[in-house]
Amino acid sequence: MEQDKKFYTLLVFSENFAGVLNQVTAVFTRRQVNIESLNVSASSIKGVHKYTITCWSTEEQISTITKQIEKKIDVLQANYFTDDEIFIQEVGLYKLTTEIAINNPMISKEIRKHGGQIVEMNPTYTIVTKRGMTEDIMSLYHALNDYGCVLQYVRSGRIAVTKSCIEYLDRYLAERKEAYDNMKKQQAKESSACDL
């Protein structure tokens, strides 16, 4: 069973109503699947929120979870992806003791080697950021931590966009608009038939 588990990224779009996040996460809780990371933000479409959720799961399970999330009234669309189907980004933030960081040249070397960036430095602390995948961000953390200079460290949830050339949400919204227009046309036809 455990071997069948893969790492999945769920992209969920919802209307901006209170309580949707609870409903989305509750589906995972019920099926006893742990959420590895979760990011919620506005999407490119006004009033539509985008959730990026990652977890370990079997294909059957993630498929059921996705359908159960999509079933929520205020959820527009939910799809799951494996890493090869999406572009992924995460961010790490590191707060270091400036005194140690200055006195050990190996530290700035590590930062450069890992592609980190120093964004703030004052006599007390230094802030470093790093974009990338989980492993890269963690690897910089471990490297810095070995020098005993890390005051705080945090890694963001994953954000992702699909590699596909089809924009599924746009397509869904267009289909729904068409369904709505057709329904209204039909209703108009029926009511004018009644008038006759």
Added chain:
Amino acid sequence: MEKQRITGAEALMRSLENEGVTTLFGYPGGAIMPVFDALYDHKDTLNHVLVRHEQGAAHAAQGYARVSGKVGVCLVTSGPGATNTITGIADAMMDSTPIVVICGQVGANMLGSDAFQECDLVGVTQPISKWAYQIRRPEDIAWAVSRAFYIARSGRPGPVVLDFAKNAQVGMVDYEPENVDFVRSYVPVPKTDPESVVEAARMINEAKRPLVLVGQGVELGEAQEELLQFLELADMPAGCTLLGLSALPSDHRLNMGMLGMHGSLASNRKTQECDLLIAVGMRFDDRITGNLSTYAKQARKIHFEIDPSEVNKNVPVDLAVLGNCKDTLAAVTALMKKQQHTEWIDSFEVHHEEERRIVIEPEIHPQDGPIKMGEVVRKVTEMTGNEAILVTDVGQNQMLSARYFKFTKKRSIVTSGGMGTMGFGIPAAIGATFGAPDRLVCLFMGDGGIQMTIQEFGTIMEQGAPVKMILLNNNYLGNVRQWQEMFFHRRYSFTPMLNPDYNMIASAYNIPNETVVAREELEAAIDRMIHTEGPYLLQVAVIEEGEVMPMCSPGNDVDDMLLQIKKD
């Protein structure tokens, strides 16, 4: 239409009337008082039935909805009034019953302050409702109410909760009716893939031993007629789920009986022999399938389903035909050829015969000994021409009435399937009398379940609700006792029960009643019950240690059914 400036409470009344509501079940309290005050002026159009406990209001709304196909409505106060409806909401979610529960809530400015009788009802009910929404402004009422009814009744129906803040009840609004018939993020009926229709017909045309599983979806989709044509054209035997029992007439040649744990021997055994399993509007509940790892492994499977999230949830299928089964069954039937499966159908008979001999005859025609539940049920169904509505509580009384009651009309079984809620029976039966005033409503219940909502006798008395109540009294929490007998070495831990005098209770509520102990008196008593106008309580003293048989024990293979318990 001209806009009118009215209170939010009045706007709710007009919104309900706009949805065609005629009946509500409810109970007042502080946070909903403005609404009850408005209701006072709408008594001619909105018939409010005062229940005796809010759980009763929710179950009554369910019973009303199940028999009528309309949305049941429930109106209660905040806090405890609201939480008392939760069992009914969860029950309606499990059994896809369209109800709208409207609860009072403290004013928006007090939300989150632990105000008197404040409870985060939306938070509590979100996981057990189809939609839950808090109305905080009077401007939202028309929209929210219409959206609630649209969501409750469309697609796969379910319960919707409206949490109605007090400031929105008393605030003024320029009211204009709304008719929501579209929600962008919600697709009530998924599109049917035309190829799935063609493929389904091809699989059915090729099948030698097809078996159809009929679920409540057929009733909810009003597809009873389409189902008959589908079954008859290809001569396919069918089993029904508990909630689907009246979707197909009980005595139809192709009806092979109930499916599942206490279903018929034939339909369960044949599940493991068919070459094509066709599920229509059912969700492969564990009480139907037993052991999933051995369930119908030999068969190809088709699932006619309106809810995409049910497909492959429990049982992986070869083909899903998404859509309303009223449309999809008809579309597939149009591509099917006429067939005869005489040999396959005849092969069910030996199992029927075995079940009749070992289980059914001793249950419905016992020669001596105490009265059995099955014989009471069979007498009642026969004496009502198999035309009554069956409402049940939960337990042995439920399983035996489901097994031995017969159905000739659609929408005739009201029972708590997915939740198995004891106490469902009395209020659901009250609701059914309002939902189907022209039909006879027979309720079977046990001595345990009756006490969970017995206060609704007050509602029956006040409304004169003509519920024919049959109390099958075995002095036990019988269903649990049976499991203790079978799986816990007959250690009857807290299942024997000291009962009160139910006749005195009924009499106190002015409900005509009697008790039958002897078999010879049974028929005359049932006759009196049927022919007494209004409600009636008929208590029957039945065998104390009776069993519901056959039985597929939980987790067992579906064809591994026990026919009798060996008694020493």
